[in-house]
Amino acid sequence: MPDGLPSTLGLVGVGTIGSSLIRGLLAPGGSLSTLPRVVLSPRGAAKAAELARDFPSHVVVAKSNQEVVDAADCVIIAVLFKQVEEVMKGIAFREGQKVVTLVAGLLPKRLQELSSPASDCVSAIPLPAVARRAGSTLLTPPRPWAQAMFGICGKCVSVESEAEFRRLLCITTLMGDFYKRQLTAQRWLSSNGVAEADAATWVGATFATFAADSSAAEADTFSKLVEEQTPGGLNEMVWKAQEADASYESLAYSLDAVFHRLVAGAEDPSLAPAAKRLKR
Template sequence: MNRIGIIGVGEIGRALVEGLSDGTQEPPEIFLSPRGAATAAELARRYPHVRVCADNQDVVDHAELVLLAVRPQDCAEALAGLRVDDDRVVLSVIAGVSTGELRRTLGTAAPVVRAIPLPSVRERRCVTVTCPAHPVVDAFFDGLGGALPVADEETFTVFSALTGTLTAHYWYLATLTDWAAGHGLAREDADRYVRGLFQGVARALDDDTRTLAQLAGDHETPNGSNERIRTTWFDAANARSLTRALDGLLEHLGRR
């Protein structure tokens, strides 16, 4: 589709605009809501094909693909009274708001699809889960790193729970940095080393010929340092604790 409307221009909205625009010879027209006014105005200054609309209805009226990217607590206010013609495609990245709830709020027969894009869509390296499969939406995300369509919202919610582990990963890295600083390293040096260490390891994830367990094994030496930390810290009890936390999050998301 050549006309994309985005209601809610936060971090994900910005990342989508940048992914659709940077290094692209023929980017689509992008219409932004005035929500997140400073970010929307900055994007419109950077990209000639991006325009800030008068209000949310103006976004819908100009777009073929209407992308909803507001916070869950702002959903009712942002979508109240919107008229969405049946020839549009509605794409929601609003966490925890079901397709049925969105359809009731909007009162439209237009296709409604949910998705879980991550900020790395700006680099067109993000695999985005969609539900249900839709050719327009899946083609949209194929251009931003790939689409992973799933058949039902129960499965979609499992993927949504996985995204809840992101900041725990960052805090893990921050804890490593704190530990090293506590043992006399300059904090800037520890921070730089930890970032470089895990950026390098992350590149191994591009090798999809090996499972994650195989990648872990390939980075270990028997009785070596990595095996020692894995078996003494990330032991069975630790794994069970993580599983319980994910189960609790899944239950919470399923109730929303």
């Protein structure tokens, strides 16, 4: 396996993100000459059964979480945050195992405490498009075996600092906002006589084009792209109107609120954009 990529992976919690990662690793046409063996927990039975059906030569479903851990060189934890402490305290890990958490809010220090005596622990946040090897993954700390695993499935951004990881993690919460903007645009088109299917196709393709222009962004990429919008043109008109309406300021407030919740473990209503505007 390249760069020490584990030969046997165990997945505890077979939800959307965990199953997407496994699909990205095992789908035909990848860069791996030898595919890993994958052992799935019975949690998320429907998705586990689909993976076993689609990759019968490489995937098996275990009878328990402990059976997954016993069989794996690398254990991937992908349960809900509210379940993770209870689930992990019910599992016995072993020395030398690698452990990955895909649980937002569970960082390597606490992960290592929960999985002792295993000590090679990383936190990762892969986005669903890893299933098509077109996703991005945030990783801390950088480990060659983990970078190899997530690099197969798209772009892997690795950072040493847990503080930086928390800040970067906030950006993944813009996924719903991104889709809501697309839905708003589709509904605007449909309400003005455009067929829903045509509206969806055009909105999806247009947003994908926007993203393609900044997918390999450098420090000044976004500011340059904004500056490139024709002065006095329609594109500039829209972003300036959104700015005047405090849309981007509201976005920053939302990110502040997300970060607070990640750190404090609870939401603070006073940080909501509407509440912040009232204080101005």
